[in-house]
Structures are given as structure tokens and as C-alpha cells.
Amino acid sequence: ALSSPCRMACTRTCSRILGLSLGSAALCAAGANLALLFPNWDVTYLRRGLIGRHAMLGSGLWGGGLMVFAAATLISSMGWRAGCFSKSGPCRNMLAALLSSGLALLGALVCFLTSGVALKDGPFCMFDVSSLNQTQAWTYGYPFKDLPNRNYLYDRSLWSSVCLEPSEAVVWHVSFFSTLLCISLLQLLLGVIHFINSLLGLLCSLCEKQ
Template sequence: MMACSRSCSRILGVSLGISAQLAAGANLALFFPDWEVTYLKNGLIGKHAMRGAGLWGGGLMVFFAAILITLIGWRRGCFSNTGPCKSMLVSTLAGCLALLGAFVCFITSGVALKDGPFCMFDVPSSNETQASKHGYPFKGLNDRNYLYNRFLWDSVCIEPRRAVIWHVIFFSTLLSVSIIQILLVLAQLINSFLGLFCGFFEKREI
């Protein structure tokens, strides 16, 4: 049973590490709409992307926790001769760290999808002409949710040209990855508790 618990830790640790890299990559892509550097240089990136929850939350925090969980599973480094109590404690702390990072990424991505992308769009001016400004054209529009109205994707944002689809794809990726991370962390927490009980049981058998 202990060997099974360690095997699960290896699998879950590697899975969390891969998901952390996906989250970081998705957040990095949001800095470069249409793969253009100009918007980042001019400070024309949305606040949700600039918060970098996919980098430091779903990325760095989860990746660090994944390393610890994987080391526990392989019993490497300072975890080579640790008992079940210490392993469970470290695994639980690492899981809580990853859970916090994934949860922050989940909340940020959900709010970003609700508010819509940051882009240049037309607004009516006082002299009945069109003026353009940067902002969130879909924010607060409860009567027409842009996520379900594909016509708005190409008709509202002027620049970046594919601002809406870029925003939807990568924040949806962050949202999905963070959900997967939360599920993996919960599985690891259950696995660590099972490993602790199995360790005590094996000691009593001896």
C-alpha cells in the first residue's frame, strides 16, 4: 500500500508539474495578443493578464509543490529516509500551496472571462461621430453575453484584431487547467492521508 501511495505521488506530482507549465504558457501568451510585442510595450494589456495569476499562482506555486510531491514519491533528496508523518506533513503543505495557487488562477480567469478582453473599441462622441478608446467594451453588458454571441467577436474590438478570441482561448485554458490542478491536489491530499495510515499499519504489523 505504501508503494502504491508513493506511485500515486509520482504520477500526481508530474501531472501537476505539466499543468503548471501549461498555465504559465497560457498567461505568457496573454501578454502578446496576436503575438505582437507592441501592446505590452505600450501598456495595453488587460489587468487580468497583468496580474499574472497563471504565472505565479497556477504556474510557480503549483510547480514548486509538484517538485516536492514528486520527490516524496521517489523518496529522493532529503525525503529518502523520511517516515510517513513527515512525508504526509510536507505533502499536505505542498498540496495547500498548490491549491492556493490554482484557486487564485481559477478566480482570476473566471472574472476575466466575465469582464471580457481589453481592446480598442468605438464609442459615440458628443458630435455624433465615432471616437476610439481602450477599455473593456463587454464589461457589465448583462443583456448580451459576448461569450455566446460570436458576432460581437469581430464587430466590437478594433485592436488587437483577434482580441476576443485570444482572450477567450487562453483564459479558458487557464480556467480549465486550474480546475484540473484543484482536482489533482485533492487527490494528492487523499493519497497522503492514505499513505500515513498505511505507514502506521505496516509498522504495527512489523
């Protein structure tokens, strides 16, 4: 069986890896959300206020980005600080673990839910709202949100025929919100792993003291 110091080193190494992974994921989430603010890398839509509410909410920036990055920094510091589990005390260790895990899980969960709703509602774009025998009328909105009996995610023929502007609006929306969804799911998994790892480290410190 592994000695207690060896197990302690394993938990610290795991914290370093988790911190680095969460930090990298947070930067990717922030980058994906930033891209959603500039469809086709065009700043015009942001200046004119023609960005969807899901992207403007910025859950990938402050949730999956800033909150998770702050948690990653704390997790990494726990891993690099020598003897962090054995010298700081069980209560302080548990508090740090709960704080870092809570930050990561909350930020990732907000980003995950927002991305899921965004994919369900579809992109914010200009589309034709005119009906038969009426003049053409274009407006900005969510053309796929209340589309009866058709799901745009599975019907690729709608991607280029409904949204008139920005060009490739559906591809841009689906690509980056799907990326955010996957990143936030990974962050949730890493947050749970970190909490379990922290519990193991706490048990090791208690056994070492005994």
C-alpha cells in the first residue's frame, strides 16, 4: 500500500493537473464567448446592438471563464504549496476545497445551461417575416425559436435559407455554443474530480496525524 506521504504527493500532483486543465478550459470558454460577440469577426453587429441575448449574457466570460479560472488558480496553489494538506489544518483544507470546487461548478453550470438554451433557441439574425400576399419584411430576432414541427439543429437545409444576416449565422452560433457546452461539461467533471481528490487529501492528512 502507498504510504501516507506518497498518497499526499499524489493528491497534490492531481491538484496541479486539475488546476492547469481548468485554467486552460476557462481561457477556451472565454475565447468562444468573445467570438460569439463578433459574428464573422465583424464588430459592426456588436456596435449596432445586434447580438443575441445568450452571447451578451457572457456566461462563457464570467462563468466558465473568470469564475472557473479563479477556482483553477486556487486549486493550483493547493497543489504547489508543499504540505498544504498536512500543515494547514483539516478545516482550512476543506474550506479551500469547497470554495474552489463551488466556484468551478457554479461557473461551469451557468455556462452549460446558457449554452443549452442558446442552442435550443437558435441564433439571433435577420430573417423574412412576411407571409403570403404581403410585401417583404425583414427583422432581427430568433426565427428558429418557435418554428413548428422542425428542429433546425437536425435540419441543415434551414441553416442557409432562414437567416439572411449575418452570413453563416447558424454555423457560427452552433459551432461556438456547442464548444461552450462541451467545455462547461468538462469543467463540471473536473470540478467533481477535484472535490473527490480534496476529500482523499483530507483523509490522508487525518491518517498522517494519527
